[in-house]
Amino acid sequence: MIPFLDIKAQYATIQAELEAAALKVLRSGRYVLGEDVKALEEEFAAYCGTSHAIAVNTGTSALHLSLLAAGVGPGDEVITTPFTFVATAAAISYIGAIPVFVDIDPVTFNIDPNQIERAITPRTKAIVPVHLYGQMADMDPILQIAAKHGLVVIEDACQAHGATYGGQRAGSLGVSGCFSFYPGKNLGACGEGGIIVTNDDKQAQQMRMLRDWGQDRRYHHVTQGFNYRMDAIQGAILRVKLRQLETWTEARRTRARLYTSLLVNGPVEVPREAAGRRHVWHVFAVRTRDRDQLQKFLLSEGVETGLHYPIPVHLQPAYAHLGHGQGDFPAAEAAANNVLSLPLYPELSLRDVEIVAELVKQNAYVD
The missing domain is CATH 3.40.640.10 (Type I PLP-dependent aspartate aminotransferase-like (Major domain))
Incomplete structure (x- = not known):
């Protein structure tokens, strides 16, 4: 696992x-x-x-x-x-x-x-x-x-x-x-x-x-x-x-770069680091047309993933009083429907990154 x-x-x-x-x-x-x-x-x-x-x-x-x-x-x-x-x-x-x-910028x-x-x-x-x-x-x-x-x-x-x-x-x-x-x-x-x-x-x-x-x-x-x-x-x-944060951050960035290099021309859309910014990769969220299918496939192969976030705040029942509905913030809604967070933490082995990327390429579709 x-x-x-x-x-x-x-x-x-x-x-x-x-x-x-x-x-x-x-x-x-x-x-x-x-x-x-x-x-x-x-x-x-x-x-x-x-x-x-x-x-x-x-x-x-x-x-x-x-x-x-x-x-x-x-x-x-x-x-x-x-x-x-x-x-x-x-x-x-x-x-x-x-x-x-x-609404959000769909790239960042x-x-x-x-x-x-x-x-x-x-x-x-x-x-x-x-x-x-x-x-x-x-x-x-x-x-x-x-x-x-x-x-x-x-x-x-x-x-x-x-x-x-x-x-x-x-x-x-x-x-x-x-x-x-x-x-x-x-x-x-x-x-x-x-x-x-x-x-x-x-x-x-x-x-x-x-x-x-x-x-x-x-x-x-x-x-x-x-x-x-x-x-x-x-x-x-x-x-x-x-005292360890910078070391851990660079480890995250190394793993994010490896994911990107392995998936950049593949079947998912990889996240990007915008110019002039240092991304610290709390989450590495790819976009794919059938997110739920990919998540189930990866789990069947022993890879856990995360969803950040499957329901945007304006569609949460707790905020229904604000009067928003489906379609009000289309970029946020699209992201909620198709982002999937792959494993990424400083101690994750580079070999495990390669394994996850290969599995993603086996069973994913990008919009």
């Missing part, structure tokens, strides 16, 4: 370091926030090239607090993509704002900047581009549109740790950037976790209070906040893993 993702394989490579870091926290008696979380914030901010990082309990919480700190509130509209994990829209809904969807799977301006209304407050699958959205035109209309840009970088656009790291271009440390991410915790990066001192201070019951000091609650604090043990684990 070739698994879609093998978290145990990664654990085996750094087992001693991880266990020592976790044991140190267990022996400390300080299990929430603490020194390791503070150090992780400093190290991750330095990695992203930002002034601040605020560690939280999930990527969803990171999005939620970023929107609040940016002044987005009830009745405001936030432009984003329908082709993403539902958490992007959920965070917008948490504050009573309204997700406004814009990211929000199409050419369609953003027509979605802007007097109620629009923010744009949340999602750096899907590990590749950053086309940020220059997005930032230009935002500046023209007085909007804030919050990057959903939950799948893009270490990705770059014009040499700048994901999370560093908007007013803030949000990351998830869910275990399957390129930088994953041994549990849940998230972080926000920003260069805005005021927003950083606001988000630090919001994650910890609105306190600016113990038992002094300046604002109504949340319990979004990061566990100390996750901070310690993520510090160990952050």
Whole structure:
């Protein structure tokens, strides 16, 4: 069996370091926030090239607090993509704002900047581009549109740790950037976790209070906040893993290049790295006319695959109240119907990449 993702394989490579870091926290008696979380914030901010990082309990919480700190509130509209994990829209809904969807670029799977301006209304407050699958959205035109209309840009970088656009790291271009440390991410915790990066001192201070019951000091609650604090043990684990992130990223990129070379003229459409961007390949999603048939065939041959994402957010029952229907965002709907994610992780052998590619070529059709 070739698994879609093998978290145990990664654990085996750094087992001693991880266990020592976790044991140190267990022996400390300080299990929430603490020194390791503070150090992780400093190290991750330095990695992203930002002034601040605020560690939280999930990527969803990171999005939620970023929107609040940016002044987005009830009745405001936030432009984003329908082709993403539902958490992007959920965070917008948490504050009573309204997700406004814009279709995707069918090549990169990211929000199409050419369609953003027509979605802007007097109620629009923010744009949340999602750096899907590990590749950053086309940020220059997005930032230009935002500046023209007085909007804030919050990057959903939950799948893009270490990705770059014009040499700048994901999370560093908007007013803030949000990351998830869910275990399957390129930088994953041994549990849940998230972080926000920003260069805005005021927003950083606001988000630090919001994650910890609105306190600016113990038992002094300046604002109504949340319990979004990061566990100390996750901070310690993520510090160990952050030191390996660039090595793991290059391993992902090597495997993506091999897949591309083997499949580029084959029966599926391979994903592309856009000019001026560094793709970190959280997901290697090919497009094929009969996705379900290919997935079943690969599973019968011992290859696990993934679907990211089979139903776009605007067609999810939870967002039926927005009034969208089939055909409203055709590029997103087409992608949802024909993308299939192949196994890709740093520990995947190059021979297994060759095996998967050969099986794909045996049983796939491109549109």
